[in-house]
Amino acid sequence: MNVNVVLVGHVDHGKSTLIGRLLYDSASIKSERVEEIQKLVEEYKRRFEFAYFLDSFEDELKEERTIDTVSLMFMGKKNCYTITDVPGHKEFIKNMLTGASHADVAVLVVSVVEGVQEQTRRHLFLLRMLGIDNLFVAVNKMDAVAYSKERFETIRSQISEVLSAFGYDAEEVTFIPVSAMEGDNIYSSSEKMDWYDGQTLIEALDEVTLERETKPLRFVVQDVYELETEKVVVGRVESGVLRRGDEILFEPSGVRARIEGLRFFGREDDEATTGDCAGIVIEGTVRRGDVGGPLEDPPRAVRSFFGETVFLGDELRRGDILELRCGTAKVRCEVSDIKEKIDSETGEVLEENPESISEHDAATIEFATEPLVVERFVDIPELGRFVLVKDGRNIGAGVVLQTDLGV
Amino acid sequence: MGLRELENRSIYILREAYAEFDNPAVLWSTGKDSTTVLWLCRKAFFGKIPFPVIHIDTGYKFRQMYEFRDRIAEEWDLDLVIARNEEALNAGVSPERGKLECCTALKTEALRRCVEEHGFDALILAIRRDEHGIRAKERVFSPRDDTFRWNYKDQPLEMWDIYQVQSSFQDHIHTRVHPILHWRELDVWEYIKQEVNVPVNPMYLASNGKRYRSLGCEPCTSPIESNAGTIEEIVEELRTTKIAERSGRAQDKEKAFMMQKLRALGYM
Numbered sequence: 001m002n003v004n005v006v007l008v009g010h011v012d013h014g015k016s017t018l019i020g021r022l023l024y025d026s027a028s029i030k031s032e033r034v035e036e037i038q039k040l041v042e043e044y045k046r047r048f049e050f051a052y053f054l055d056s057f058e059d060e061l062k063e064e065r066t067i068d069t070v071s072l073m074f075m076g077k078k079n080c081y082t083i084t085d086v087p088g089h090k091e092f093i094k095n096m097l098t099g100a101s102h103a104d105v106a107v108l109v110v111s112v113v114e115g116v117q118e119q120t121r122r123h124l125f126l127l128r129m130l131g132i133d134n135l136f137v138a139v140n141k142m143d144a145v146a147y148s149k150e151r152f153e154t155i156r157s158q159i160s161e162v163l164s165a166f167g168y169d170a171e172e173v174t175f176i177p178v179s180a181m182e183g184d185n186i187y188s189s190s191e192k193m194d195w196y197d198g199q200t201l202i203e204a205l206d207e208v209t210l211e212r213e214t215k216p217l218r219f220v221v222q223d224v225y226e227l228e229t230e231k232v233v234v235g236r237v238e239s240g241v242l243r244r245g246d247e248i249l250f251e252p253s254g255v256r257a258r259i260e261g262l263r264f265f266g267r268e269d270d271e272a273t274t275g276d277c278a279g280i281v282i283e284g285t286v287r288r289g290d291v292g293g294p295l296e297d298p299p300r301a302v303r304s305f306f307g308e309t310v311f312l313g314d315e316l317r318r319g320d321i322l323e324l325r326c327g328t329a330k331v332r333c334e335v336s337d338i339k340e341k342i343d344s345e346t347g348e349v350l351e352e353n354p355e356s357i358s359e360h361d362a363a364t365i366e367f368a369t370e371p372l373v374v375e376r377f378v379d380i381p382e383l384g385r386f387v388l389v390k391d392g393r394n395i396g397a398g399v400v401l402q403t404d405l406g407v
Numbered sequence: 408m409g410l411r412e413l414e415n416r417s418i419y420i421l422r423e424a425y426a427e428f429d430n431p432a433v434l435w436s437t438g439k440d441s442t443t444v445l446w447l448c449r450k451a452f453f454g455k456i457p458f459p460v461i462h463i464d465t466g467y468k469f470r471q472m473y474e475f476r477d478r479i480a481e482e483w484d485l486d487l488v489i490a491r492n493e494e495a496l497n498a499g500v501s502p503e504r505g506k507l508e509c510c511t512a513l514k515t516e517a518l519r520r521c522v523e524e525h526g527f528d529a530l531i532l533a534i535r536r537d538e539h540g541i542r543a544k545e546r547v548f549s550p551r552d553d554t555f556r557w558n559y560k561d562q563p564l565e566m567w568d569i570y571q572v573q574s575s576f577q578d579h580i581h582t583r584v585h586p587i588l589h590w591r592e593l594d595v596w597e598y599i600k601q602e603v604n605v606p607v608n609p610m611y612l613a614s615n616g617k618r619y620r621s622l623g624c625e626p627c628t629s630p631i632e633s634n635a636g637t638i639e640e641i642v643e644e645l646r647t648t649k650i651a652e653r654s655g656r657a658q659d660k661e662k663a664f665m666m667q668k669l670r671a672l673g674y675m
Contacts, residue, residue, distance in 0.1 A: 002408045071536055071543060073591055082408070082589070094564045098546070101566040222422045227453055234451075236419055265450040266604070276411075277418040279453070288426055312564060325569050328426070387566050392573045394564040 003079045003208050006103035006132070008096065008123035011088030013111040014140040018180035019072070019085050020050025022202070025187035028074035029053060050180065071099070078206040088119050093344075093360060094312050097126060097397060105134045105208055107201070111141045112155050112177070116162050122345045128166050129308055129362070129399060130385075131377060135163075136174050136204055138186075142193065143179040149195045152177045166347055174204050212274065215239040215380055216297040219248070220327040221290040225279070232263050232279040233286055237272050238327070238382035240294075242280070244270040248292040252301035252371035255290075257282040289329035291373040291383065299383075301371040304336065304405045309398030310344055310362045313390060317356040323389040324369060326400075327382070330389075331370040339364040365398075366405065374400045410598050413590055414447065419568060420547055420586040421451040424529055425458070427572045428582065431529035432459040432488065434518075437472045437608060438622040440533035442479070443595055444586055446605045448531075449483065456485060461521060461530075464491040465513035467502070467624035475608045482606075490521035502626045513624075519555050522581060531584045537591045538652060548572065549583040592652050593645045600638045612636050623656050 007015040023029050037052045053072075071084045086092075086099035100106070106127050110120055127135070137159055145151040152175075160170035176185055177196055184190035185200045199207075217240030225232045246259045262269055263279030272278035286292070291299040316322075316335060324333040341351040342362040350361075357363045377384030377399035388396035408416075424431055433448060433456070435441045448456045462476055480487045492500075495512040502509045522530065536543040546562050548570035563571040573580050587595070599605045610619045617630040618641075631650060635641045 002412075071589075073537060080408075095562065098562075098565045222419070223426045225453065232453065234422055236415070263453070265453045275415055277415045277422070277451075328423075382567075385567060387564070387569045389571075392571070394566070394569075394571045397564065397566045 001079050001210065002082065003205065003210065004082045004084065004102050004104045005107060005205060006084040006086060006100045006105075007107045007109055008086055008100065008127065009088060009109035010111070010114070010117035010119040010123075013088065013109045013114065013117075013120070014180045015088060015109045016051035016085050017049065018107075018109055018138060018140065018178070018186065018201075019083055020053040021180045021183055021186050022083065023053055023072060023074055024050060025183060026074050026076070026202070028072075076202050076206045079208060081205065086123075088123075090119060090122070090360065093122070093126075093310075096123065097130075097310070097312075100127060100130055100132065101397075103130075103132050104210055105136070105205065106132050107205075108135060108137045108159075109140050109180075110137060110155060110159055112139050112151050113141050113144050115155050115158050118345055120159075121162060121347075124162060124166050124168075125344055125347050125362070126310060128168070129310065131381060131399065133168065134208065135168060136176065136201070138176050138178045138180075138201055140178055140180055142177045142184060142190075143182045147177070147179075147184075147190075147192045149193075152196075174199065176201050176204060217242055217246070217248075217293050218299060218375075218380055218383055219278075219280075219292040220383075221250070221286055221288055221292070222277075222328050223288055224286070230281055232281060234277065234279045235292075235328070237274050237276050237278060239274055239380050241274070242272045242276075242278060242292075247295050248282070249295055249298040250284075250286045250290040250292045251299045251373050253286050253290050254301075255282075255284040255286050256295070257284040257286075289327070289331075289372075291327060291329075299373040299375070300403070301373050302369070302403050302405075303371060304366060304368045305374050305400050306339075306364065306366050306402040306405060307386065307398045307400045308362065308364050309388065309396050310360075311357050311388075311396040312359060313388075313393075313395035315356050315358050316363075316388075316396070318354075322395075324367065324372070324386055325389060326372060326374050326386040329372050331372045333367045333369040335365055336368040337366040339366065364401070374403055376400055376403055408589065408594075410594065410601055413587075413594055413598070414450070416568075416589060417444075417447045417586040418451045420570075420584065421448055421531070423568075423570060424531060424548075424584040424586075425452070427570075428529035430458075430525070430527050431531060431584070432461050432525070432527045433531040434533070435460045435462055435476075435485075436533075436622065437462070437468075437476045437479075438533075439595055439599065439607065439611060440535065440587065442607070443598060443605060444531065444533040445479075445483070445485075446602060447586060456483070458486070459488045459525070459527075460485045461488045461490055461518070463514050463517050463521075464489050465517070465624050466491065466496050467513070467626055469610065469622070469625050469628075471608060471610050472622060475606070479606055488521065488525065490517045492517035492520065502624070506627065515555065527581060529582045529584050531586060533587055534585055535590050535592070535595075536588050542588075545583075545585055545588060546570075547585050547588055549585065551581050551583060553580065593642065596638060596642045596645060600642055607638065611641065612638075613640075620650075621652055621656055628656060 084099040086096040163170040178185045218238045221235040260281040293299040320335045340349045341354045344362040375383040384400040500512045534542045546565045613633045613636045618633045635644045
């Protein structure tokens with residue numbers, strides 16, 4: 001099974017080093033890459049660092065910090081991983097969000113020396129908002145505190161408090177004392193911490209299973225192709241199953257149609273399941289941005305919804321007109337009301353009903369939109385998340401909390 | 408990721424690009440990755456690729472690559488556009504005079520002129536994250552400015568499968584689209600094995616104990632030691648190898664951060 005893992009945490013707590021260590025110990029690094037790094041280290045007169053496997057920009061090496069997110073693939077003992085490193089600096093939050101948006105599981109890296117810091121909290125806040133609740137905590141740099149159990153326990157309770165404050169069940173979260181630099185409890189278990197008899201990081205990750213709940217069909221229309229012989233509507237099954245003969249309602253177009261047939265190039269099939277890109281033949285005209293679903297549990301078009309957002313532009317004011325994207329839909333929207341301005345580090349409400357928010361703020365916002373299909377994030381995540389666009393740039397992202405505002 | 412999931416994601420990306428851009432084109436080197444992308448395009452668009460296919464002809468490609476190109480272009484009825492920097496070739500630009508300069512003139516500059524001439528607003532490229540550290544940092548939709556530069560210090564927010572689509576009116580921007588960014592080298596070969604209709608340049612298959620693992624220009628590409636004479640044997644070889652895919656590509660290693668320098672200037 002493939003699992004997408006993101007490593008988050010404050011700058012210099014050792015995320016890149018930990019991933020470099022995982023790759024090295026699992027023999028996922030080609031010998032040539034090791035030689036290449038050694039050559040670089042000599043050229044730049046540096047000490048060998050595991051982080052150099054990930055930080056491949058010249059500036060990253062010179063400044064010794066990660067600037068942009070990077071994804072690498074490796075085999076665990078059971079699962080196959082796409083592991084994503086994200087930068088720990090506040091100025092690179094955009095890159096952190098990009099890296100985290102595909103994650104199934106997160107590993108929070110916290111230095112036992114420094115404990116919880118600003119980006120530890122902010123990353124946790126953002127993970128919770130993105131709905132990534134499958135979480136592990138790696139308490140790193142145990143070598144720097146002589147592998148002390150007391151220091152581990154102190155940091156563990158400090159982190160637990162923060163987790164609880166963000167709505168995580170701290171009792172359910174696995175904490176692992178590790179040293180990325182020395183390789184303790186990452187790929188192989190450590191002999192230096194006999195007081196710890198829990199799992200290594202890779203053992204904990206290898207136990208992850210990803211189960212999808214059964215949900216109603218949602219078929220998102222990408223395009224309509226006029227082929228020589230027929231018209232084919234192409235799109236993706238975001239949830240549920242699509243079958244030939246199904247009666248489907250498309251919104252916001254309001255078209256009700258029977259699926260005459262499914263179309264794939266080079267093969268025949270009467271069914272498409274979640275994640276499949278499929279072509280369908282129907283009577284009636286639908287277009288990009290439409291969402292199809294069953295008559296008994298159909299998608300609904302709304303003109304307003306309530307969402308939680310993290311904002312990365314300069315300023316967002318009540319009354320601003322933006323472009324909003326959800327699935328393949330792209331609509332004009334208005335910021336009709338900003339309910340709460342939230343500190344993305346602490347999760348605290350900074351102001352009720354503010355006039356505006358600025359870069360790195362989170363907020364709960366009521367949007368008025370052109371007719372659009374959205375779902376609550378907790379119901380169908382694929383249609384419960386959106387991106388805000390201004391002048392062609394993506395400047396914010398969020399999740400849908402409520403759709404029936406009765407407006 | 409399973410092959411079905413990989414294919415689905417790629418097809419989704421290709422259809423997004425076709426829906427969002429006015430004048431896209433796909434780059435085809437005739438190598439395994441870009442031929443796989445052409446095949447994925449055929450799947451996404453039901454057999455006929457609805458946009459031009461650009462081949463950057465440096466004049467230094469292997470004879471077998473030209474033969475392969477012409478055969479497939481005819482079989483698949485491709486709208487082939489050949490990008491060739493005649494001026495630089497006439498001026499005698501060659502790898503001996505410096506690899507950075509040669510790649511920049513014969514590949515990057517040839518492509519830049521081709522994009523300008525045809526007004527392409529999106530270029531579909533077959534790069535993969537696992538090929539090179541620097542490619543691992545890419546977005547699926549990655550903007551380039553009018554000078555072709557990659558502003559890797561300020562890449563767009565790219566959440567889930569919602570890609571940033573920038574207008575081509577601002578500064579003649581074009582967008583690089585990367586439909587197989589999430590594939591590994593092994594995935595490509597396993598997919599080729601599964602999809603029996605993906606044609607493969609015979610240079611990838613071993614003869615006399617050697618085969619090419621990555622195809623480039625003749626003076627700068629060398630084969631690896633290998634006895635993998637069939638696609639099944641290549642898949643087996645890749646499961647165990649410790650040698651990097653682009654080990655036979657000279658331009659990657661002339662000096663530190665060569666690939667970053669090439670890419671910042673618009674190299675693929």
